[in-house]
Every structure is written in C-alpha cells, then in structure tokens.
Amino acid sequence: MNVYFACSITGGRAFEAVYQAITHALAEDGFVIPTAHLAETGVIDEEKTIEPRVVFERDVNWIRGAQALIAEVSAPSHGVGYEIGYALELGKPVLCLYEQGRTVSKMITGNPHPKLWVKSYKNPENAVNLAREFLSQIKLYL
C-alpha cells in the first residue's frame, strides 16, 4: 500500500517533528511512503540539487501510484496545495492535518470534495492516530 505524504519544504519546516512522527509510524505499519525522505531534516539542501522538472515529474508519478495522500498543512505551501488538488482530481482520498489553532486556507477547509478529510491535531501522537484512523476508514489496513 502506497501513501503519498505531502509537507511544506520551501514554505517552512517548523512542523518537521510531526512530519517525521507520521511517516515513521506509517512505515512501521507497513506502508510504503515514497516521499518519506521529505519529512527528514536536511531535505531542503538535498532537494536543491535536483532539477525542478525532475521533482515535478517524480512527485506527480508518486501521487498517481499512491492509494491515498496525507498532507500536513500547518505551514503554507504552493506545492502541497497543488498536490492536494491533483490527488482529488484523480479520485484519491486525501487527509489534511494541521495543528490546533493554525489558520488553514479556505480552499482546503471549504472544499466539499467527498474524498477530502480535514482534521486538527493537538500533538504529534494525536496526528499519527488521525492518520491511522483515516487509512483505516478508507480500508487501507489489511
């Protein structure tokens, strides 16, 4: 089971610990997360060396090959906003998670797409639980 994890890279890394809690927990559950390296510290320098076109094609192909997309949306990001729309267009279930109290774009919170879940979390453990609940609801746990 492939799950695409989307998080802010150039838009800010203040929520890196949450990104890692989610990707590590889901990897332990047996999910393949092609974007897991984007949650790790130092990814900005690493991604800088890759051509934009290569990153775009890579990420789009990973979304096509995933059964679902989970996005952490506490820190704003053009890329993540684009990816959420792209996954929904393909009919993939999408979960957007944000830290309680953060303001999230109304293009996300106001989107009535039936395959979009938007949830706030209190701490990294809570975020992990919400991710697992989502994957369970869309029947990705065997």
Next chain:
Amino acid sequence: MNVYFACSITGGRAFEAVYQAITHALAEDGFVIPTAHLAETGVIDEEKTIEPRVVFERDVNWIRGAQALIAEVSAPSHGVGYEIGYALELGKPVLCLYEQGRTVSKMITGNPHPKLWVKSYKNPENAVNLAREFLSQIKLYL
C-alpha cells in the same frame, strides 16, 4: 475580460504592495478582477467573517469565469497552489510571478504545462509589466 488574481492571504502579506500594483494597473487597463479586494490591506479580517465553503465556491466560480489567472507566488500558500492547478486543469493560461531571489516550489517551477508561465520580477513596476506582457501574449488586450 476577466482575470483571476491569486495571492497569499493566511500564508503572509509581505508582498501586498506588489499585489496592489498589479490589480490596480490591470483594472486601469479595463480588466475585471473579481479578486481585486484580496490584494487590499485588511483583507484577512474581512475574509475571516466569511464561511470557508462560501469562499471556496466563490473562488472556484471566479476561476471558471476568468480568461486567465495571475498568481503572485513569493509567499507560500496552499490556496494559491490549489488554484493554479485548478486553472490549468480547466485549460486557462496561468502566470506565476515572484520576487527575484525567492525560492518557489518545484511543483510550480518544474511544471511543464504549456499554458503555465513562471517569471521573476525586480520591483512592482516590473511585475506589472510582466503581467501586461502575459495578457498581451495570450491576446487578452483588444
């Protein structure tokens, strides 16, 4: 001629002066910019009072009714990233403008869509000229 102008709201307002330079200039040229109020100072408080679903439906309908979309992408934004993808999906020409030296998501700079233009500007006047050049190239000037 309707042009949708997209800019960061919750993601940061550091480039508000550029937003206003663009929307004011295009309005002077005779374009209808349904989102012109989003470029104005104080828009965050104003938009806070509107239901997310209403903002989403309003913005999506405005994109559908526009001949082109111009996005200022110097400050990250989920909403703007979503809107860029949505407009391209509908086949609308899109111009993304950013201040020289800013890092922009590779989901924008690496996107090979034939209707997407991505340009950097030096100052607000230069941004206005690039917007006019784009609208001229896609033949929206009569």
